[in-house]
Amino acid sequence: MLYREAGQFKTTYAADQQIFPIRQDRIAVLALVFVAFAVVPWVANQYWLSAILIPVLIFSLAALGLNILTGYAGQLSLGTAAFMAVGAFAAYNLDLRVHGLPLPLVLVLAGVFAAAVGAVFGLPSLRIKGFYLAVATLAAQFFIVWALVKFPWFSNDSSSGVITTQKMRLFGKVLDTPAQKYLFTLTVVALLALAAKNMMRSPTGRAFMAVRDMDVAAAVIGIPLMRTKLLAFAISSFYCGVAGALYAYAYLGTVEPEGFTLDLSFRILFMVIIGGMGSILGSFLGAAFIVLVPIGLNVSTQWLNGVLQSGLQWSLPGSLTSNLELMVFGGLIIFFLIVEPHGLARLWQVGKEKLRLWPFPH
Amino acid sequence: MGERRIGDVVLALEHVSLAFGGVKALTDISFDVREHEVRAIIGPNGAGKSSMLNVINGVYRPQQGTITFRGEPRRGMDPHAAAAMGIARTFQNIALFRGMTVLDNVMTGRNLKIRTSFLEHAIWWGRARREELDNRRKVEEVIDFLEIQHIRKTPVGRLPYGLQKRVELARALAAEPELLLLDEPMAGMNVEEKQDMCRFVLDVNEQYGTTIVLIEHDMGVVMDISDRVVVLDYGRKIGDGTPGDVRGNQAVIDAYLGVAH
Numbered sequence: 001m002l003y004r005e006a007g008q009f010k011t012t013y014a015a016d017q018q019i020f021p022i023r024q025d026r027i028a029v030l031a032l033v034f035v036a037f038a039v040v041p042w043v044a045n046q047y048w049l050s051a052i053l054i055p056v057l058i059f060s061l062a063a064l065g066l067n068i069l070t071g072y073a074g075q076l077s078l079g080t081a082a083f084m085a086v087g088a089f090a091a092y093n094l095d096l097r098v099h100g101l102p103l104p105l106v107l108v109l110a111g112v113f114a115a116a117v118g119a120v121f122g123l124p125s126l127r128i129k130g131f132y133l134a135v136a137t138l139a140a141q142f143f144i145v146w147a148l149v150k151f152p153w154f155s156n157d158s159s160s161g162v163i164t165t166q167k168m169r170l171f172g173k174v175l176d177t178p179a180q181k182y183l184f185t186l187t188v189v190a191l192l193a194l195a196a197k198n199m200m201r202s203p204t205g206r207a208f209m210a211v212r213d214m215d216v217a218a219a220v221i222g223i224p225l226m227r228t229k230l231l232a233f234a235i236s237s238f239y240c241g242v243a244g245a246l247y248a249y250a251y252l253g254t255v256e257p258e259g260f261t262l263d264l265s266f267r268i269l270f271m272v273i274i275g276g277m278g279s280i281l282g283s284f285l286g287a288a289f290i291v292l293v294p295i296g297l298n299v300s301t302q303w304l305n306g307v308l309q310s311g312l313q314w315s316l317p318g319s320l321t322s323n324l325e326l327m328v329f330g331g332l333i334i335f336f337l338i339v340e341p342h343g344l345a346r347l348w349q350v351g352k353e354k355l356r357l358w359p360f361p362h
Numbered sequence: 363m364g365e366r367r368i369g370d371v372v373l374a375l376e377h378v379s380l381a382f383g384g385v386k387a388l389t390d391i392s393f394d395v396r397e398h399e400v401r402a403i404i405g406p407n408g409a410g411k412s413s414m415l416n417v418i419n420g421v422y423r424p425q426q427g428t429i430t431f432r433g434e435p436r437r438g439m440d441p442h443a444a445a446a447m448g449i450a451r452t453f454q455n456i457a458l459f460r461g462m463t464v465l466d467n468v469m470t471g472r473n474l475k476i477r478t479s480f481l482e483h484a485i486w487w488g489r490a491r492r493e494e495l496d497n498r499r500k501v502e503e504v505i506d507f508l509e510i511q512h513i514r515k516t517p518v519g520r521l522p523y524g525l526q527k528r529v530e531l532a533r534a535l536a537a538e539p540e541l542l543l544l545d546e547p548m549a550g551m552n553v554e555e556k557q558d559m560c561r562f563v564l565d566v567n568e569q570y571g572t573t574i575v576l577i578e579h580d581m582g583v584v585m586d587i588s589d590r591v592v593v594l595d596y597g598r599k600i601g602d603g604t605p606g607d608v609r610g611n612q613a614v615i616d617a618y619l620g621v622a623h
Contacts, residue, residue: 013498014491190574193486202490203469203476203497206462212472213459220419220447220457221537222474230478278461 003355019197036186049178050251051293057182057189058246059287063271064196064280065239070269071277072200073232075125076133079118079270080240085260086114086144087241089154089246092255094149096156097168097264103170107188110245111238117144118237125229142260148257155255162256165249181250188246192239196281199235209278214325220256234271255261274336287346293332368589369397372573373418373541378427379506380413380597388415388424394427397540400567400574404586404608405594406583406617411577412454414594415543418575420444431541446476450539452530454577460519463498466527467518468504472497490572508562524555528562535566542566544576548583558582560587574581580610585609 003024010016020026044053050160066080090113093107101109112276121140130318148154155163168175168184175181189234199205219225248255275286301324307314314322340347380388382456388410395401416422418429420439424570428435431447440442450471459467475497482490505511508528513521518529527547534542547563549555564587566572578584584591585605593601593608595617601608608614 013495013502017494017498055520068377166597198490199480199483200485202480202486202494203473203478204483206466206470207473209462209466210459210473213461214457216441217453217457217459218470219441220445221470224442224468234550235480284480317525 002015003352003358005356006268012173013112016287017201019201019214022107029160033190036190037183041183042217046178046184049182053083054178054182054251054289055247056242056253056284056288057185059268059271059291060284061192061246062190062240062243062268063287064193065236065277066268067275067277067279067283068200068208068239069232069236069271070272071279071282072205073208073229073236074211075122075229075232076130077137077233077236078134078265078269079121079137079144080142080263081260081262082121082144083114083118083237083240083262084244084247084264085148086237087111087118087244088260089148089251089257090114090241092163092165093156099210103184107242107245111241114241114244115234115238119234121190121228122233122237125233126226138262141265143255145257145260147193150339155257161258162254164254165252177283185246185250188242191257192242193280193284196239200280204231212278259361270333274344279343281348285348289336289344294329297328301325309361353357368399371395372397373575374430375418376422376428376430378417378429380410380417380422380424388417388594389429391599392593393592393599393602395573395575397573398567398571399589400563400576400587401549402588402591403575403577403594404579404581404584404591408596409594409617410597411594412498412545413597415451415545415575415577417539418444419449419543422565433617444597445537448538448540449543450534450537451543451547452527452534452543452545452547453551456523456530458518458526458530458533460518463499463515463517464510464521464532465505465514468501468536469497471504471533472501474537486488499539501536504532507535507565508532524558526550527551527555527559531562531566532557535570537570538570539573539574541573544574544578546577546579547580548580556583559613 007023008023010021014120015021018026020029040053041049062080062084065083067075069075069077077296079275087110091106094101094109117140121137128136152158155161168181170184175184207218207223210221210223211225211228212233215225218228244260246248248259251258270284271286271290273286274289275284276282301316303323305321309315336344336347338352371394375394376392378388378391379386386535391414403414405411413422417424418439420441420443428437430436431449459470462470476493478490478493482488505514506605510525510528510532513525513529518526522528530546531547532616544563546560560583563574563576567574570623576588588605589602590603591608592599593606593611593614600613600617601611603611
């Protein structure tokens with residue numbers, strides 16, 4: 001009843017090409033952005049900001065990067081964490097070696113470095129596809145982490161290999177409270193998400209999807225396959241690089257090659273698959289799912305233990321609780337993939353379709 | 363509707379031969395296509411018709427022979443160069459982008475007209491948006507022309523076969539081609555859909571002046587709409603001329619009906 005587009009007529013192509021063509025959506029998104037910027041920093045406590053919201057945002061950005069490559073352009077990659085590592089180390093070294101570089105510029109340059117590296121490791125995509133390409137991008141994952149450990153120059157000859165990042169400075173002001181870091185991260189993520197949406201609804205995005213859906217037909221239309229694939233790798237790695245820099249600066253506070261293992265690449269791939277391939281919103285939903293569900297499960301097993309403790313004077317053994325969390329988490333992933341193989345984003349869309357009719361059956 | 367003026371030769375193939383390993387797909391084929399005409403390529407299955415189209419738009423490179431398009435002789439094309447020169451095509455088994463809507467599919471046809479970079483796309487406001495709107499206007503003309511307005515926002519995977527064929531034609535037309543290659547545009551259609559498609563092909567030819575090369579199995583269609591016909595059999599040209607000439611050609615009759623040995 002409330003959510004329907006009846007009466008909203010489009011009289012120009014410009015109006016028809018808006019990101020959110022339905023008025024209710026626009027209002028909801030503006031409200032969400034307002035809450036995220038103006039309400040959350042005041043309301044959320046330190047734990048929520050630095051242990052939940054900041055990582056969700058950063059992982060969303062990384063998932064968005066991978067989604068551009070895998071979901072939109074159809075090139076499977078397992079090198080996401082490596083491209084994040086390039087971004088993180090590039091940011092660290094730029095900050096260290098070039099004095100007075102402003103933070104936004106550091107992030108952009110870190111992204112550009114990652115984009116260049118990503119484009120190089122995207123070269124095999126010109127010859128191979130699918131699972132074989134995924135294996136080729138594994139090379140990026142192992143090679144980059146190896147190189148960062150092997151050459152101490154990258155970590156400024158630090159003996160432990162774990163380096164503390166410099167303070168984040170924006171316009172001469174140090175960002176040290178979680179709320180400030182959160183606002184900075186949110187701004188970067190929001191701007192990059194908007195840019196991604198714009199690219200994906202433009203000829204760039206259509207060329208990516210054309211290459212994904214049928215490369216021969218794309219070539220015949222005049223889409224240059226090589227350029228398009230490498231551009232997809234570069235743009236995707238740019239997003240991953242910026243995410244990696246934020247991961248090191250705004251979340252961990254340290255940079256180390258071991259923070260960017262294959263495990264992280266897989267986590268981000270799962271975010272994309274669960275959130276929804278080829279969907280900007282899906283990247284956010286997937287990241288939130290993968291970060292929040294384990295925390296939720298942890299809280300609920302602790303609560304369950306508390307109940308058992310007080311009621312039966314007995315609690316689950318520690319080894320069981322941690323494995324139980326993993327089992328339920330795995331089960332949930334399988335459940336969601338069976339219910340909606342196209343991810344949470346599609347589930348959301350189906351929900352909106354239903355909402356258009358609600359409360360009537362037809 | 364005025365009389366179509368058939369002009370000079372726009373595309374000429376001379377002594378083209380194509381082989382895959384030991385298999386000869388095309389042997390020493392020469393023919394030409396004149397401006398504004400509808401040129402049909404016919405022949406039994408496996409005669410090399412699709413290979414012929416693939417040679418024209420650069421998917422395959424012939425081992426021998428030259429292709430002259432608009433006076434420019436070349437040994438072979440690559441698909442991108444062919445598209446840039448104004449050659450568009452449709453495929454025998456539909457080659458649409460299944461994950462995209464009809465509108466997006468047709469918009470990809472405008473790809474070669476894009477002058478803005480991905481950075482401008484990211485910012486959206488300004489040049490990129492103006493260009494997008496211009497292209498949308500052009501694409502909507504094609505959508506109107508082919509009468510697919512009602513399915514604009516539908517993902518192509520959900521459409522019936524006949525409509526998918528029409529969307530593919532729309533995507534090719536969106537590029538404003540000079541030469542349009544149609545690989546069995548009416549295959550698998552019922553009579554009504556075939557009639558629609560014939561009308562669209564003729565309308566394209568008349569209104570936009572597009573030169574059309576088409577492969578078709580339905581002899582009735584071929585005889586009705588084409589100006590000249592090339593007949594292939596086992597990779598060789600066995601006939602060439604107006605539909606009337608070809609119909610009376612003994613070699614063609616033998617190829618289609620078989621000969622007593």
